[in-house]
Amino acid sequence: MASIFTEIIKGEIPSYKIAEDDRYYAFLDIRPLAKGHTLVVPKQEVDYLFDVEDDLLGGAMIFAKRVAKALESVIDCKRVGVMVIGTEVPHAHIHLIPFQKEAQIDITRKPIEMSSEAMEALAAEVRAKVAL
Template identity: 40%
Template sequence: MECVFCRIVRGEAPADRVYEDGSVVAFLDVRPLFEGHVLVVPREHLPTLTDVPPELLGPYYAVVRRLAGAVESAMDARGSFVASNNRVSQSVPHFHTHVVPRRPRDGLRGFFWPRRRYRDAERAAEVAALVRAAVSADGAG
């Protein structure tokens, strides 16, 4: 099945666009958490964040930043929730970022899953070492 976000980018599927430039398109989520919930997508079909080329990251997140401010202003919100899923819970396999207006006592409670502490400081250090090693192996460290 063809990607619905690619169809929106090409203008073949309807969407309430709020911003677009040469590399990014932003539109209202059809099933918003709150009115003003925007999705920001790269024009190119890139399934996950790790597929986004480094040269696109800065411009992409500059648009996300701009839209966070615009959504807060337009919706008279006190803040915003900005998030992306990578594969798990990613309902459309085209990388995208949610920009959701937030207000105190709006019903959302932090993240949408239970949060836990590390078993102890030793386990936290072990996990940190694993991530550092992976970053170094990737050439980013």
């Protein structure tokens, strides 16, 4: 059975897409810890990040870097944090979380509230800044 991320990549479930190429897909997390919280996933469905083939894993970090730079250009943040937990969805993924304070990247925090209109506007603004 396909993971929810595979369904998002295929367009079967809507998402706030940030960037896409032939191997990776980036989209806003619908339960963001901070404004701009983005997930980067390889299109190839592999459960555990450290089981992803080396070239795909390295490419994911390069793709994530481009997305992070776009996030930094749109969101007032100290940095974009990177987190890999990998237990909530059986599909390797990287969290990119813009933050002012490290407490904003605490995975146990309550997600922030953003309207679908605000999420779509943010996705469009960041998408326009991604250099692929």
